[in-house]
Amino acid sequence: MKVLVVDDDEDFRSLSRALIQRSFPRAAVAEYDPESRGVPPDDFPWADYDVVLLDHELNTGDTGLDWLRRYGRLPGFPAVIFATGAGDENLAARAMKFGADEYLSKRDVSAAHLGALLSSVMAARNAAGPDAVAPVHARPMPGVPTPAAVPGYSLRRLLGCGGTADVYLAERHGDGLTVVLKLLREGMAHNAVAIKRLVTEARVLESLDSPHVVKVYGHGVEAGRAYLAMEYLGHGDLRARISEGLGVRTALEYALALARGLATVHARGVLHRDIKPGNVMYRYDDSLALTDFGIAKSASIDSSLTGSGSVVGTPSYMSPEQCEGRGAEARSDLYSLGVVIFEMLTGSRPFTGDSPGMLFMQHVTAAVPRLPEHLSHCQALMDGLLAKRPQDRPPHAGAVAEEIAALLER
Amino acid sequence: MSGDPIPVTVDADLKDLIPGFLERRREDVSKLRAALDAPDLETLRVTGHSMKGTGGGYGFDGLSEIGAAIESAAKRGDVDTVRTQVARLEDYLSRVQIRFE
Numbered sequence: 001m002k003v004l005v006v007d008d009d010e011d012f013r014s015l016s017r018a019l020i021q022r023s024f025p026r027a028a029v030a031e032y033d034p035e036s037r038g039v040p041p042d043d044f045p046w047a048d049y050d051v052v053l054l055d056h057e058l059n060t061g062d063t064g065l066d067w068l069r070r071y072g073r074l075p076g077f078p079a080v081i082f083a084t085g086a087g088d089e090n091l092a093a094r095a096m097k098f099g100a101d102e103y104l105s106k107r108d109v110s111a112a113h114l115g116a117l118l119s120s121v122m123a124a125r126n127a128a129g130p131d132a133v134a135p136v137h138a139r140p141m142p143g144v145p146t147p148a149a150v151p152g153y154s155l156r157r158l159l160g161c162g163g164t165a166d167v168y169l170a171e172r173h174g175d176g177l178t179v180v181l182k183l184l185r186e187g188m189a190h191n192a193v194a195i196k197r198l199v200t201e202a203r204v205l206e207s208l209d210s211p212h213v214v215k216v217y218g219h220g221v222e223a224g225r226a227y228l229a230m231e232y233l234g235h236g237d238l239r240a241r242i243s244e245g246l247g248v249r250t251a252l253e254y255a256l257a258l259a260r261g262l263a264t265v266h267a268r269g270v271l272h273r274d275i276k277p278g279n280v281m282y283r284y285d286d287s288l289a290l291t292d293f294g295i296a297k298s299a300s301i302d303s304s305l306t307g308s309g310s311v312v313g314t315p316s317y318m319s320p321e322q323c324e325g326r327g328a329e330a331r332s333d334l335y336s337l338g339v340v341i342f343e344m345l346t347g348s349r350p351f352t353g354d355s356p357g358m359l360f361m362q363h364v365t366a367a368v369p370r371l372p373e374h375l376s377h378c379q380a381l382m383d384g385l386l387a388k389r390p391q392d393r394p395p396h397a398g399a400v401a402e403e404i405a406a407l408l409e410r
Numbered sequence: 411m412s413g414d415p416i417p418v419t420v421d422a423d424l425k426d427l428i429p430g431f432l433e434r435r436r437e438d439v440s441k442l443r444a445a446l447d448a449p450d451l452e453t454l455r456v457t458g459h460s461m462k463g464t465g466g467g468y469g470f471d472g473l474s475e476i477g478a479a480i481e482s483a484a485k486r487g488d489v490d491t492v493r494t495q496v497a498r499l500e501d502y503l504s505r506v507q508i509r510f511e
Contacts, residue, residue, distance in 0.1 A: 011464045085463045109467040244479035247490040
């Protein structure tokens with residue numbers, strides 16, 4: 001087997017060579033540094049290789065996707081494993097559209113994983129014959145149901161599994177738009193509550209029009225499986241950014257966007273009820289959006305969906321009234337927003353009990369922690385948002401946005 | 411930010427590559443500092459991106475995390491966060507303790 005590794009990073013090329021030769025000791029591995037060698041000439045001997053491991057970011061002015069478009073349909077072009085940095089699954093779908101056979105997130109690179117990918121592409125090539133060019137959209141992916149499962153969409157990659165639904169990266173036919181498809185599990189076909197929740201989430205999102213809320217493109221039920229097609233937010237979540245550490249100004253800018261998003265949500269009579277960093281996602285332009293309205297509630301929603309008086313939410317971020325099972329109101333979301341802002345500013349949550357019961361007690365009775373001295377100008381904001389009684393919090397999300405905007409102008 | 415050693419287990423097959431790999435990360439510290447002084451956000455982003463892409467593959471998940479943080483902060487022009495992460499990188503490199511297996 002002959003493999004060509006195309007990457008501008010010497011360390012990644014060396015790593016790939018070592019890992020490939022661990023799985024395939026007789027493999028011949030060649031390296032191509034696009035930064036020093038530039039774009040391959042027209043007579044580049046692509047057919048000499050069985051597989052190309054192609055990085056997306058080539059640091060040459062064009063990208064791996066450009067190379068795929070330019071060379072991918074040449075006769076004898078090798079199988080392609082397309083590599084990107086973590087969190088760029090959006091590019092994976094596009095790379096496969098342009099003919100890539102497999103996708104490698106560099107975060108997952110290991111001898112076993114790279115070996116499995118190479119085995120997979122070689123097996124597919126051998127089965128199809130030496131001159132075959134695999135048709136676009138026709139390659140099944142591990143763990144993904146048949147691409148025909150949802151008319152109008154091609155499923156590309158399993159992104160995650162929830163309690164009742166699986167989430168896929170998918171491509172919409174017609175315009176090639178990359179979307180996230182939330183698809184109810186087959187076993188849930190007769191679960192009326194699960195179906196109704198998904199449809200409710202779709203209707204809630206369709207009623208909201210804010211740059212700070214995830215967009216929905218469509219929903220429906222096919223063969224008993226409800227699905228929801230949403231905007232793909234491919235640049236990670238707030239949880240990861242908090243763990244990396246945020247500057248004060250950045251934290252307040254995110255807080256302002258969240259408050260404005262909540263103002264839109266509440267103006268439509270909707271409560272989110274699960275505001276937390278994992279439900280705040282980023283687009284490639286670094287703008288943020290609130291996601292996961294799976295337990296949201298609006299005036300038009302059947303309260304039996306979440307059980308009247310039941311406790312819903314995430315304990316670390318729940319308001320005192322939610323902890324006590326007294327239900328949520330708009331200012332409950334503001335409390336949760338306060339917890340998120342506290343965490344963005346300090347890197348820690350205000351209350352850190354090691355059990356849900358302990359956390360509930362802290363939310364209900366413990367005093368609001370003092371911010372460190374350099375953040376003291378934000379203490380009044382925290383005291384207001386984290387007040388125990390809803391009536392002692394700011395009256396609405398718009399007022400919170402104004403308060404944060406004033407802090408940013410200091 | 412000195413402290414206890416950071417133990418990292420690295421694939422023995424990569425043993426020959428590690429000295430050069432870590433030396434280039436130390437060079438990255440100087441490169442990032444110069445880019446911060448400029449400031450040169452594109453160099454900050456590209457250097458962070460590369461570190462994110464290769465660190466974990468060699469076994470240094472901490473380097474991938476720092477690289478991701480630098481890339482992300484550089485994209486939004488947050489040089490304060492980049493500066494913090496460069497200090498974290500230097501600290502990491504001074505404390506990392508490798509065991510091959």
